[in-house]
Structure formats: structure tokens, C-alpha cells
Amino acid sequence: MKIELQCPMPQLDFEVITLGHGSGGILTNKLLESGVFKLLSNDLLDEKHDGAVFNASGKMAFSTDSYVISPIFFPGGNIGELAVNGTVNDLSMCGAIPAYLSLSFIIEEGLSMKDFWQILVSIKFACERAGVQIVTGDTKVVEKGKGDKIFINTSGIGTVHPKAEIHIKRLEVGDKIIVSGNIATHGMAIMSVREGLEFESTILSDTCPLNHTIKSLLDEFGTDIHLLRDPTRGGVATVLNEIARDSKTGINIHQKAIPVIEEVASACELLGLDPLYVANEGVFLAIVKADIADSFLHSLKKLDFGKDAAIIGEVVAEHQGQVILTSKIGGKRVVNMLVGEQLPRIC
Template structure:
């Protein structure tokens, strides 16, 4: 039973108050045989190669149009594991709560984590809860670490990328960043843009099942946007990346918002956008296949890997000119995820 309205330092003590918070909210939401043991760790079995990824989520505001920090914390890590060519199965979950967080907000976040985990098919198997004094945190930070078995039918890795490979993106870019930005204090700008946070694990795994070794790489375009992912890949593979600006899927409202604020949508964060680099001979088929999946309806080929300009991303602009897409330096917008 919860007879308090806010979370305080005692809830991070490891004593009865912590136990009460965990029992009434966490264990109730996530009950499963691993977590129900209430130990400091969980024991699981995963066959074959295991992909692991960790992320801390510090997004502000914690509730935003289209999602909240809890949903983001599940989808973000699930997607990072999926981008390794693995099917995420288990998550650890660690909260750092600022004293004063409303219990009702915490419950909303936990329930959202529960629903999102169910959608993704992952179980929360171990966790941690810490509380810091007022002014030493910002409502709530969440770390998730995800684990899952690598799909043995796949062979995902930058080393497989060849000149001629096609670059396919699953959907419209820049939505998450613009959704957050439109809600930030002090920004005199309102919109109905919603975050694109979603789980990409099923579409990624199904792509491997369908196209096997024809799929060379997955990468989600989160912090730093599509530009950062592409410049990182170009630099890693020491080949060129060519993209066509007019082929980039970009919602009109998002494009307009970017223009108003002077932002380049290529650098704005996404949470449900990924690229896949595939063998050129199957690219059209992959695009058509993705368009039938709810997470890939707007799938489109946006470019290819080239011999020319190794290590660089070159974009053919709307009016036909070419420009180098530079890596982002700092960021226009902190705490986007």
C-alpha cells in the first residue's frame, strides 16, 4: 500500500521503505520468476552469442508528446540490442530518482515500462532503485541494459559492407527531437509533432530471417540523428556514403518546425528510425518487404555506398548540388533521450 504522495530519501535506503516501494509498484508491475526472487541478481540462460547494450535515459521533460522516459528506456535499449542482429529477451532496470518525484508519476512511468516491455517481448529480470536529494537529480533517470541471443541466420557487421550496397531507412526522420523541442520550457513554439519512439526488434529480426546475409548492417539514428549514424559508418568503413536529399522521408510539419528553428533535420534525434545497409541486388525487394511492416511503411532507399569520397557522406541536395554532411560537433538540444 502506498500512503505517500512523493518519493523521499528513505525510499532509497535499502530498508523497509525501499521494500514497500518495490513491492507496491515495481514487483507488482513486473512480476516474473526471475524478479520475484528479489535478489540482487538474476540467473538466466541464453543460447549462442549474446548481444548486450546499455543506455541511461535523462530526457527532459519526462513526459512528452508520444511517450515518456520509461517507454523510451525500454525501446531505446531494445533497439540497440536489435541493431546488433539479436532478439532482445531480458532487461535490467535501474532508477535514480530525485526526492520529491510524485508517486503517481512514478507509477505512470513504471506502467509504461511494463506495457512497452510486453510489446517488445522482453522481461525485466533485475533492477536497482536509488534516491538522491532535491536538486541533485532531475525527477528521474533510468538505466536499462538489454540482453538477447544473436540471430544465427544473420551476419550483421560493418565489415560486410561493399561498394554498391544500398542504404534504406524505415521512416520519417527528426520527429522525436522536434516533439521534445516543442515542449521545452522557453521555446515559444507549439506543434502536434509526436515522438516516434517505438520498438524495432521484430522488424529487424524478421529482416534477418527473410534476407539472411543480404542484410549487412542495422543502425538506429538516435542522438545526433541520421547524419551522425551515416558519418560514423563512412568513417568506420573508409568508403563513401552518398545520399539523395529528396529521398529522405520527412514529415511536412516536422520540416516546417525545423525551418522555423533553424535546425537541420538530418541532425535531429529519432527514436524509431533505423537504417539498414543491404546488398544492392535485394534492395528493392527489402524496401517492398519493409513497407508491409507497420514499422517500415515509409521505407525508402536513400543512398548507397561508393568508392568515391571514402570516409565522407555526400548528399545530393534538392536543387542538385552536392554537399558534404559533416559530423555533428556539439548538440543543438541536450537531454533528448
């Protein structure tokens, strides 16, 4: 469920972002003071230093990612919340509990202040939903035609869960592969806008923070969770191929077990796309010890963003480095890694 954004935009003496807003001078300060600092205020960010200083102990995880999605507003979200959720989820896949994020903007001259404010508000609510803080960042403005409205970079750190032992080397033959929800919805939400496709119900991006769900699962199952991955660009097929290659095992998956909503399947068929290769932003893959797989699935289905979870395959000793799919009618085929960029500017 998306949160209704109720943050009125402040009264400003400018309506669009200009090159002067990236100069480091008065206009930069106006932009930051009236927008970023006030909206995202916390003790660390309020120091307005080049970085954040804080106490930390134990095993840590760090991640960074950049977001260049087009369009910047899409059904179910926008580039702002996507940037927060994406880095939160990358940390979660390490078995970490995200805590602090940096936030950097590259803005094209001419972006409307209304759009920038809406993105900022989405960032605020995404941080509150995930329980993280923006503690440092940077803003640059480039000439019109030298960017595409706005690009965002977020980096994040967090402490690794005390029960987490997430590593590719921990995979075992017999491990079960679980997907947390319907696949391909993010990519098809973007493509349906680009291609002007219409369905009985709007396809919404699945962008969401997965950290609370992952923490609950680690609390309960700990080291029986061998690997976590989020199948973003390249989709489920590409991630499973990477896992098979790096673990030197084989992977079997079953088409009839893979959850895909009807509208998404229809959109993929219209565009000649395989849902297995389409990007996701709120789905994760978990590879778990076989004897806890059913209990893991039962628990996941009761958590946020897990009600459509399913066991879709297993790790096998045969066909090392390959992913083999059993079709709905019982045939088998090799699922190769995605070649090239199927869906450009998807995140």
C-alpha cells in the same frame, strides 16, 4: 499506435518519493513491493536477487544505456517506455532478439508517486509490446536539487539471430542505404514542447520497439543485410559519417528521397535545425546488398513502423570517409558529423 494504459495506481501511504525510499529499508521495500515487483512480476524478477540466473546458449548480444531526457513526459511517450525501447533497439541493431532487461532508477526526492507510477506502467506495456522481461534492477534516491526528477538505466541481452551477420566490415561498394521511416520526429517532439511551438497536428515522438520488424527482415534476407544502425543522438548525418569513417568508404545520399513529415520540417526550419542531425528513437538505417534493396524495401513497408521507409543513398568508392548529399535542385555538399550537442537531454 500508442497503447492506452489501464493500470490503476495502488493505495499508498505516501504521495512523493523521499530520500527514505532509497535507503534500502522499509520505505524502499514498500516502494518496490507495491509498485515495481508487483507490476513487472515474472519468475526471474520475483526471486528478488541481485541478479538474474537463466539458461542461455549460442551467440549473445549485450547492451546498456542511460536515459536523462527532459521533459520526462513528452508527446508520444515518456522516459519509461523510451528506456525499454532504446535498449531493445540497440540489441536489435546487433541482429539480436532481445529477451531480458535490467532496470535501474535514480529518483530525485520529491518526484510524485503519480508520475512514478505512470512511468512504471509505461515500462510494463513497453516490455509487453517488445516481448521482453525486466529481470533485475536497482533504485536510488538523491536529495532534491541533486538530480532532475528521474534518470533510468536499462541493460539488455538477447540471442543473435541465426541468419544475422551484421558488421561494418561487410559493407560493399554499391550497397543501398535504407531508412525505415520519417526522420527527426523524436527530437522535434521534444523541442516543440520546450519552445512552445504549435502546429495543426501534434508532433509525436517515434519511440517504439524495432525488434519484431528487424527479426522479420532477418528471417527473409539474412546475411544480405550488411549493417543496421539506429540514428539516435546526432541523427542520420552523424551515424552515416561514423559508418563512412569506420568502413573507409564514401556515402552518397539524396535529399529528395529522405522522408520527413511536413510539421517536422517546419519546426526544424523555425529553429534553424537540419533534420539530418535531429535525434530519432523509432527509426533505423539498414545497409543492404544492392540486388535485394527493392525487395527489402517492399517487405519493410508492410511491417510495423516501416510504411514510410525509403532508399536514401548508396555506398561508393569515391570520397572515402565522407558523406555527400545531393540536394533537391541537384547541388552537392558535404554532410559533416555533428559538432557538439545540438539538442541536449533528448534521450
